[in-house]
Amino acid sequence: MLEMLNRWYQRRFSDPHAVSLVAILLGGFLTIYFFGHLIAPLLVAIVLAYLLEWPVVQLTRLGLPRTLSVMGVLLIFAGLMVMAVFGLVPTIWHQVGNLLADVPNMFNGLQEYVLSLPERYPDFVQPHQVGTFMDGLRVKVLGMGESAVKGSLASLVSLATLAVYLILVPLLVFFLLKDKEEMLATLSGLLPRNRRLASKVGLEMNEQISNYIRGKVTEIFIVGIVSYITFEVMDLRYAVLLGVLVGFSVLIPYIGAAAVTLPVAMVGLFQWGISPDFWWLLVAYGIIQALDGNVLVPILFSEAVNLHPVAIIVAVLVFGGLWGFWGVFFAIPLATLVKAVWNALRATEPQESPDVTL
Known part of the structure; x- marks a missing residue:
């Protein structure tokens, strides 16, 4: 068994470049696994930087300096996001309120339909089965209501987190796009040679x-x-x-x-x-x-x-x-x-x- 594992190890990791690849992946995995919640704004900024890199590159190809290209793209992107938020969020919030108000009516309609099943299909559905089903469904609906209340209280904490994101993420995106080459050169110097x-x-x-x-x-x-x-x-x-x-x-x-x-x-x-x-x-x-x-x-x-x-x-x-x-x-x-x-x-x-x- 040990000899077989040794042969497998020699086949896979006899090349130092393969060892470096596994070490880099393992380091990245452990970093995100243990510290992902701490660097979440950085992860969001990296995603947005990937998204906005293409228009920045197109503007630089037209002759604009990279810094001006980054500023222009970020301003346009921020403007579009503000328009989307103020145009979409109020409508969604209103419809969520209407949907929550209609949930009791939906539940009553479902209850009436389920209670009528024993009369419609007496050979397949028994009254005691309907009662058990409705009791379980009622408990689940009440549980969902309690979860919604807890979620609304937790959202107050989320507002503070959102405020931090609104400040940190744009700054991180700006520097990730502006100083991309310098950051990649620094990261390259920290990685193994092989x-x-x-x-x-x-x-x-x-x-x-x-x-x-x-x-x-x-x-x-x-x-x-x-x-x-x-x-x-x-x-x-x-x-x-x-x-x-x-x-x-x-x-x-x-x-x-x-x-x-x-x-x-x-x-x-x-x-x-x-x-x-x-x-x-x-x-x-x-x-x-x-x-x-x-x-x-x-x-x-x-x-x-x-x-x-x-x-x-x-x-x-x-x-x-x-x-x-x-x-x-x-x-x-x-x-x-x-x-x-x-x-x-x-x-x-x-x-x-x-x-x-x-």
């Missing part, structure tokens, strides 16, 4: 993460806007709120779309009941999800879709469990990183020459 494989993987992942962040933001906007227009045309209540939920659901591959289906279906069922309008809503929502998964995602993430769906779901579960939101957001790039590292380590194995018999 880092040929790490540099190869790093260059590949830098391009993929940049494309992934831009593609994911584009996907959120396209899916959210198309969903809102569809819901508005069908005169569905809470169209803005549901459109935003559907847009942000693409952050979690596969799982997000399935989770958002429930509120969309519940609102449609409460508004129209089991009617043609309700079924048309489900068909339209299904078409949006199908076009997103089979047309938009392959266009935006041509390399990422080479990953098997099972690998993507496992990456969401594993990295989401380790790093929460950031693990979910970067699940696809991290899965691609694992694949790239595996291929790089395999490339360092000595090739055994086949036995030749005369």
Whole structure:
């Protein structure tokens, strides 16, 4: 057993560049795992810097100094964010209030429908089963109400955190974009000298993460806007709120779309009941999800879709469990990183020459 492990170690880590690659990855993993909550503003700033690097580069190619390009892009981005917040947040807040006010009516309608099931289907549904189901559902609804109250109290603390983010993140983004080359040179000086494989993987992942962040933001906007227009045309209540939920659901591959289906279906069922309008809503929502998964995602993430769906779901579960939101957001790039590292380590194995018999 020990001899087998020794042979495996010699095959995988006989190259010092492979050892450096594993050491760098292990150091990054431990840093984010133990200190991720402390450097969260930096992580947000890095994501935004990746997003805004492309327009900065385009302006510098037109002849503008990088500092002026960074300032111009940040001002435009901040203006768009302010417009979105003041134009969208009040509407969403109003619709959330209306939805919470309608929850008791939704519960009463569901209760009346469930209580009528023993009369409609006496051979399949018994009255005691309905009573047990409604008691359990009532407990869950009350629990959700208590959680909402606790969440509203916790949001007061979140406001202080948001104020810190509003100050720190723009400053960090500005310096990350402005002094990009100097920071990369400093980081390069801290890394091991034997880092040929790490540099190869790093260059590949830098391009993929940049494309992934831009593609994911584009996907959120396209899916959210198309969903809102569809819901508005069908005169569905809470169209803005549901459109935003559907847009942000693409952050979690596969799982997000399935989770958002429930509120969309519940609102449609409460508004129209089991009617043609309700079924048309489900068909339209299904078409949006199908076009997103089979047309938009392959266009935006041509390399990422080479990953098997099972690998993507496992990456969401594993990295989401380790790093929460950031693990979910970067699940696809991290899965691609694992694949790239595996291929790089395999490339360092000595090739055994086949036995030749005369």
